[in-house]
Amino acid sequence: MSSTLKRQPPAVTFLVVSILAIWMLLAAFPFLWTLWGSFKVEGDFFSKADWANALRGTLTQAETGGRITGDGYYGAWVQEEFWRAAWNSIIVCFFVVTISLTLGTLGGYALARSTYRYAFWFLLAALIFRAMPPITLVSGYLPVFFQWNLWGHTATTIIVLVAINQPFTLWMLHSFFKNIPAELDESAMVDGCTRFQAFRNVIIPVMWPGVITTGLFSFLLAYNDFAVTTMLLSKENQTMIPKVASFLGTTQTKGNVMFAVSSVVSVTAPLFLMIMFFQRQIVGGLTAGAVKG
Amino acid sequence: MKHRSFFWFVLPSAIAMMLFIFFPIISVIIQSFHVEHEQVIRAVETCDLFGCKESTTIDQEATAELRAERPLGQFAGLKTYLDRNHIAATEVAETWNGTNSWRDFGAQMLNLPFYKAMGFTLTYTFVVTPLVIILGFIIAVAVNSATKALRGPLIFFSLLPMMITPLVGALILFWMVDARGIIGTLLQQLAGDPDLSVKASTPLMWIMLMVYGVWHSAPFAFIVYYAGLQTVSQDTLEAARVDGANRWLQIRHVIIPHLLPLTTFIALMQLMDNFRVFEPIVSFAANAHATSLSWAIFNDLGGETRQLSSAAATSVLTIIGVAILLSPVLVRTWRDFDRK
Numbered sequence: 158m159s160s161t162l163k164r165q166p167p168a169v170t171f172l173v174v175s176i177l178a179i180w181m182l183l184a185a186f187p188f189l190w191t192l193w194g195s196f197k198v199e200g201d202f203f204s205k206a207d208w209a210n211a212l213r214g215t216l217t218q219a220e221t222g223g224r225i226t227g228d229g230y231y232g233a234w235v236q237e238e239f240w241r242a243a244w245n246s247i248i249v250c251f252f253v254v255t256i257s258l259t260l261g262t263l264g265g266y267a268l269a270r271s272t273y274r275y276a277f278w279f280l281l282a283a284l285i286f287r288a289m290p291p292i293t294l295v296s297g298y299l300p301v302f303f304q305w306n307l308w309g310h311t312a313t314t315i316i317v318l319v320a321i322n323q324p325f326t327l328w329m330l331h332s333f334f335k336n337i338p339a340e341l342d343e344s345a346m347v348d349g350c351t352r353f354q355a356f357r358n359v360i361i362p363v364m365w366p367g368v369i370t371t372g373l374f375s376f377l378l379a380y381n382d383f384a385v386t387t388m389l390l391s392k393e394n395q396t397m398i399p400k401v402a403s404f405l406g407t408t409q410t411k412g413n414v415m416f417a418v419s420s421v422v423s424v425t426a427p428l429f430l431m432i433m434f435f436q437r438q439i440v441g442g443l444t445a446g447a448v449k450g
Numbered sequence: 451m452k453h454r455s456f457f458w459f460v461l462p463s464a465i466a467m468m469l470f471i472f473f474p475i476i477s478v479i480i481q482s483f484h485v486e487h488e489q490v491i492r493a494v495e496t497c498d499l500f501g502c503k504e505s506t507t508i509d510q511e512a513t514a515e516l517r518a519e520r521p522l523g524q525f526a527g528l529k530t531y532l533d534r535n536h537i538a539a540t541e542v543a544e545t546w547n548g549t550n551s552w553r554d555f556g557a558q559m560l561n562l563p564f565y566k567a568m569g570f571t572l573t574y575t576f577v578v579t580p581l582v583i584i585l586g587f588i589i590a591v592a593v594n595s596a597t598k599a600l601r602g603p604l605i606f607f608s609l610l611p612m613m614i615t616p617l618v619g620a621l622i623l624f625w626m627v628d629a630r631g632i633i634g635t636l637l638q639q640l641a642g643d644p645d646l647s648v649k650a651s652t653p654l655m656w657i658m659l660m661v662y663g664v665w666h667s668a669p670f671a672f673i674v675y676y677a678g679l680q681t682v683s684q685d686t687l688e689a690a691r692v693d694g695a696n697r698w699l700q701i702r703h704v705i706i707p708h709l710l711p712l713t714t715f716i717a718l719m720q721l722m723d724n725f726r727v728f729e730p731i732v733s734f735a736a737n738a739h740a741t742s743l744s745w746a747i748f749n750d751l752g753g754e755t756r757q758l759s760s761a762a763a764t765s766v767l768t769i770i771g772v773a774i775l776l777s778p779v780l781v782r783t784w785r786d787f788d789r790k
Contacts, residue, residue, distance in 0.1 A: 184608055184611050203628055267451060273451075286472070295751065296751055316466070319466060383732070384729075388751055401617065401621070421621055424615060428613050436605065
């Protein structure tokens with residue numbers, strides 16, 4: 158494509174470069190700004206006097222003696238126990254991803270191999286379920302969970318997130334398994350394996366690229382969820398996202414909005430690393446056409 | 451694959467979806483036709499020196515018992531649907547008779563909670579979706595004509611707004627447009643109004659929410675289009691060039707037709723996802739200016755008094771909306787399957 162670039166007139170090059178520059182600014186600048194601002198005091202991050210104070214840290218210098226300060230992080234992580242929320246997030250994400258993938262690979266494999274019409278109906282039902290806004294489902298859970306004392310536990314939330322994840326996971330893995338030639342497991346079955354043995358010994362060793370990609374999206378769903386986690390978890394079991402939201406309700410009035418800013422940066426950091434290491438898989442997953450599930 | 455093995459392979463998934471997606475939908479529908487029991491009132495006679503008086507008190511024990519016994523509450527039919535917080539049949543009829551112009555009628559309707567939420571949700575869905583498609587396409591074409599070495603980092607930064615937690619992404623933008631933030635100050639200077647505040651203005655708040663929506667979803671359209679661009683036939687492009695097509699004509703007659711099926715895919719996905727808009731309203735604390743259906747359910751469920759029936763009714767109405775938006779997707783999937 159570089160040859161095309163050479164051939165194109167300067168006006169087009171200019172247009173392309175400016176579009177890209179503006180988009181990069183839009184996409185990346187808010188994150189850099191917030192990252193930088195999280196090391197300032199509130200008076201600088203929200204400066205009445207001059208927005209550039211957020212860059213220079215004038216008040217930060219006056220209040221803490223340094224140009225940058227970790228007070229926001231200390232306040233959020235230690236004082237407000239954000240570490241507890243982070244730990245809860247790790248637990249929830251780990252179990253949601255493992256369970257989703259276990260159920261999803263079994264189901265997705267069967268859906269990819271079955272030639273009967275009911276497999277299609279199953280996928281269609283999954284597509285309908287995928288379209289349901291999670292919050293509408295939550296209003297179905299609450300009365301029952303209160304009744305049976307299931308509300309507030311991490312385990313309940315994990316199972317709920319796994320279920321909400323299933324339609325998407327099934328669709329994605331189904332299309333990955335479709336790309337693995339059926340001759341592979343069929344020949345194993347000709348050699349005397351049962352269906353499950355063929356799955357275990359022949360399919361499992363070659364399925365990892367698809368499983369990793371699907372796992373990334375399952376992780377994102379669990380990690381980014383707000384509707385389910387905020388409604389179903391008790392205060393001590395809260396994950397990071399509802400915790401950030403709770404900072405807004407209570408501490409913004411106390412003037413501790415910097416807790417929220419630093420926790421927002423803390424939530425973003427793992428996502429940043431994830432995109433960095435798994436960019437190829439994420440792009441592959443989005444474009445597999447599987448995301449239509 | 452044999453029926454038997456298929457059954458055992460999909461069973462765990464099926465159970466999970468049955469218990470936590472299918473049943474809740476049924477339970478929401480049933481719940482929406484019930485309301486909480488009224489408190490049990492008991493007449494008590496209290497006698498003192500001056501004679502006996504009859505008074506009524508709330509029998510807490512009996513109320514609690516009744517509620518525990520039949521937690522669904524009492525059957526109310528469509529009552530919840532028709533009350534002021536949902537379809538608001540009486541209020542709509544009154545407004546209809548009481549107002550003379552469409553404009554007036556519309557303005558009055560937006561004061562009713564359900565129509566306010568519906569109005570914003572639909573506006574958001576049908577404004578953000580086309581913008582996402584256009585912006586995503588422009589970025590994809592631009593990135594595709596950049597040098598190979600640059601594309602990796604460009605894609606990396608483009609993915610950020612989409613991968614970020616919606617609640618967190620919206621907060622980041624919200625802090626920047628705060629009257630004391632960098633974009634807020636910039637807007638004040640551009641408008642020449644030092645008191646300009648996005649938080650205080652309904653139109654600005656709507657615009658901000660939609661800007662967030664486009665920012666958040668454009669990368670998705672971009673990635674899908676970008677992948678589509680990699681499969682554009684170079685021969686066709688070459689032929690077009692030989693025939694004297696300039697860059698614009700190549701895009702218009704070769705690239706856009708090639709990407710059209712992807713556009714349908716993006717549009718359908720985006721319509722469904724934008725219809726759920728929820729987190730940005732929480733982040734922007736926008737509920738005074740804009741609410742969405744999802745937010746209305748969230749609002750009913752949270753707080754001291756959980757209004758389960760009200761939330762259930764809104765949920766059912768939302769599900770109906772989703773079903774309408776979903777029908778073209780289903781028809782498309784159906785056709786795809788039949789073609790195979």
